[in-house]
Amino acid sequence: xxxxxxxxxxxxxxxxxxxxxxxxxxxxxxxxxxxxxxxxxxxxxxxxxxxxxxxxxxxxxxxxxxxxxxxxxxxxxxxxxxxxxxxxxxxxxxxxxxxxxxxxxxxxxxxxxxxxxxxxxxxxxxxxxxxxxxxxxxxxxxxxxxxxxxxxxxxxxxxxxxxxxxxxxxxxxxxxxxxxxxxxxxxxxxxxxxxxxxxxxxxxxxxxxxxxxxxxxxxxxxxxxxxxxxxxxxxxxxxxxxxxxxxxxxxxxxxxxxxxxxxxxxxxxxxxxxxxxxxx
Amino acid sequence: xxxxxxxxxxxxxxxxxxxxxxxxxxxxxxxxxxxxxxxxxxxxxxxxxxxxxxxxxxxxxxxxxxxxxxxxxxxxxxxxxxxxxxxxxxxxxxxxxxxxxxxxxxxxxxxxxxxxxxxxxxxxxxxxxxxxxxxxxxxxxxxxxxxxxxxxxxxxxxxxxxxxxxxxxxxxxxxxxxxxxxxxxxxxxxxxxxxxxxxxxxxxxxxxxxxxxxxxxxxxxxxxxxxxxxxxxxxxxxxxxxxxxxxxxxxxxxxxxxxxxxxxxxxxxxxxxxxxxxxxxxxxxxxxxxxxxxxxxxxxxxxxxxxxxxxxxxxxxxxxxxxxxxxxxxxxxxxxxxxxxxxxxxxxxx
Numbered sequence: 001x002x003x004x005x006x007x008x009x010x011x012x013x014x015x016x017x018x019x020x021x022x023x024x025x026x027x028x029x030x031x032x033x034x035x036x037x038x039x040x041x042x043x044x045x046x047x048x049x050x051x052x053x054x055x056x057x058x059x060x061x062x063x064x065x066x067x068x069x070x071x072x073x074x075x076x077x078x079x080x081x082x083x084x085x086x087x088x089x090x091x092x093x094x095x096x097x098x099x100x101x102x103x104x105x106x107x108x109x110x111x112x113x114x115x116x117x118x119x120x121x122x123x124x125x126x127x128x129x130x131x132x133x134x135x136x137x138x139x140x141x142x143x144x145x146x147x148x149x150x151x152x153x154x155x156x157x158x159x160x161x162x163x164x165x166x167x168x169x170x171x172x173x174x175x176x177x178x179x180x181x182x183x184x185x186x187x188x189x190x191x192x193x194x195x196x197x198x199x200x201x202x203x204x205x206x207x208x209x210x211x212x213x214x215x216x217x218x219x220x221x222x223x224x225x226x227x228x229x230x231x232x233x234x235x236x237x238x239x240x241x242x243x244x245x246x247x248x249x250x251x252x253x254x255x256x257x258x259x260x261x262x263x264x265x266x267x268x269x270x271x272x273x274x275x276x277x278x279x280x
Numbered sequence: 281x282x283x284x285x286x287x288x289x290x291x292x293x294x295x296x297x298x299x300x301x302x303x304x305x306x307x308x309x310x311x312x313x314x315x316x317x318x319x320x321x322x323x324x325x326x327x328x329x330x331x332x333x334x335x336x337x338x339x340x341x342x343x344x345x346x347x348x349x350x351x352x353x354x355x356x357x358x359x360x361x362x363x364x365x366x367x368x369x370x371x372x373x374x375x376x377x378x379x380x381x382x383x384x385x386x387x388x389x390x391x392x393x394x395x396x397x398x399x400x401x402x403x404x405x406x407x408x409x410x411x412x413x414x415x416x417x418x419x420x421x422x423x424x425x426x427x428x429x430x431x432x433x434x435x436x437x438x439x440x441x442x443x444x445x446x447x448x449x450x451x452x453x454x455x456x457x458x459x460x461x462x463x464x465x466x467x468x469x470x471x472x473x474x475x476x477x478x479x480x481x482x483x484x485x486x487x488x489x490x491x492x493x494x495x496x497x498x499x500x501x502x503x504x505x506x507x508x509x510x511x512x513x514x515x516x517x518x519x520x521x522x523x524x525x526x527x528x529x530x531x532x533x534x535x536x537x538x539x540x541x542x543x544x545x546x547x548x549x550x551x552x553x554x555x556x557x558x559x560x561x562x563x564x565x566x567x568x569x570x571x572x573x574x575x576x577x578x579x580x581x582x583x584x585x586x587x588x589x590x591x592x593x594x595x596x597x598x599x600x601x602x603x604x605x606x607x608x609x610x611x612x613x614x615x616x617x618x619x620x621x622x623x624x625x626x627x628x629x630x
Contacts, residue, residue, distance in 0.1 A: 170363035178377035192367040
């Protein structure tokens with residue numbers, strides 16, 4: 001009798017937990033997503049479309065793509081180098097390097113932006129030197145790229161370090177012993193071994209690069225059509241009570257998030273499959 | 281011929297190898313035998329060019345290759361855990377060494393594939409070229425690793441614990457097969473093992489190592505029958521040790537004289553080592569060792585008798601002919617040591 005009661009309780013507990021989780025997701029994730037699209041389409045598809053092809057909106061989309069197109073490859077190179085160094089070699093200061101890689105996660109993005117203003121701004125350390133040479137970093141595209149690179153640089157490295165650590169050096173040594181050059185070894189042995197982890201890191205890195213607000217907001221200067229990325233443009237439009245346009249641009253970011261989510265699930269699934277097949 | 285001169289290697293504060301001198305003859309099957317931490321794997325990696333000595337020279341046929349990288353030494357290396365490339369098929373794994381050659385020396389794709397098939401046939405894995413390593417058993421993976429190493433036609437084959445990760449049955453089969461392959465291909469092979477049985481069974485010569493130094497180099501027969509040091513005697517084969525003293529060519533265990541000649545050992549403390557099978561029963565006569573039987577079990581054609589000897593706290597093991605009745609547990613048994621090895625002990629070693 002007690003057993004049945006206990007079973008009933010666990011069944012009830014399970015239902016309760018599942019319902020709570022679903023309700024939470026609906027309230028905090030699905031509802032806002034639906035709201036974004038309803039608001040964006042509240043004046044019909046024509047208004048939605050014209051909000052997107054408006055020159056400032058197009059400029060914001062272009063700038064966002066440009067920033068991602070620069071910062072993601074930079075972080076791929078940096079992430080692979082850092083992970084390689086940490087996983088395959090022993091050197092003094094290794095744990096310090098690992099700690100520093102995590103720094104952008106623990107620092108507020110606004111602070112990250114301010115660091116660059118402090119360094120490259122007109123009153124900053126390197127400001128006068130840059131001004132003499134007519135180089136503009138803050139309130140210009142280079143500053144936005146720098147801030148984005150800073151904020152996104154742990155993603156690839158963090159994903160690869162444990163993976164490469166686990167894989168050890170045997171495969172690389174085997175390739176070298178068979179006469180492969182260092183580059184051949186990297187291309188034909190290391191890269192295939194880390195490809196799924198790398199792809200996963202790149203997806204997260206890209207999503208963050210396109211969605212970053214805080215750090216970019218500080219260094220951008222909000223020049224319409226020049227230094228506004230999509231998240232900044234959304235904010236400006238919203239502050240101007242231009243809700244349809246704001247939500248239309250926001251819906252693009254939301255779509256990006258959905259695509260990232262789907263790709264991420266596919267990669268995770270492949271990654272798991274790959275790992276399982278490796279672990280005999 | 282491979283000649284190692286004065287090889288030393290340090291890892292931080294740990295001396296992994298200490299002034300190693302070793303010659304390896306052409307066509308030889310050599311075992312590096314030792315417990316973990318003896319430096320045997322480090323030595324193998326230095327011969328391969330995967331690690332570099334702090335001091336000393338490595339010569340291949342009188343040519344100094346000490347600073348040559350692994351890719352330039354033309355050695356085949358088989359890793360303990362095989363290190364197969366898991367994203368490549370078995371055939372691509374085997375052909376890897378050929379496919380990374382410079383354009384001028386690289387055979388055509390079909391030629392590489394054909395060579396891979398040939399090697400797979402040699403290692404008895406014909407028809408498995410299109411599988412992935414994850415689809416193979418441990419023994420099969422080991423043979424793929426071997427075929428891959430042989431594809432670049434090395435003069436020297438180096439194997440790190442080649443049978444370590446396999447179960448007993450597969451291990452035995454693979455051992456015999458490897459021995460055969462070695463002879464057939466005319467290779468010089470060096471393998472690392474901590475399993476003395478494996479070393480004695482496979483190798484032409486055994487290099488026994490401990491704490492970064494070579495304790496003894498010799499044929500399995502030498503190493504087993506005439507160990508140079510207490511360590512070798514203990515590590516290679518089963519050994520019973522008794523603390524004894526030598527006085528005027530006589531061996532004494534406490535105040536009992538034992539029938540083992542000690543003419544070559546100076547007076548003083550010594551260690552008497554004997555194998556379980558080097559004994560006969562001799563009743564309680566002078567010159568014999570009294571053994572209190574604590575256990576008997578059958579071991580093939582012999583009785584393995586475990587017993588205690590007054591004065592030491594270790595169990596003594598001896599083998600007696602199973603054609604006779606086993607000794608009773610609790611009985612005293614006189615043991616005569618037929619063949620033994622005496623080691624003079626320095627004061628510190630006691």
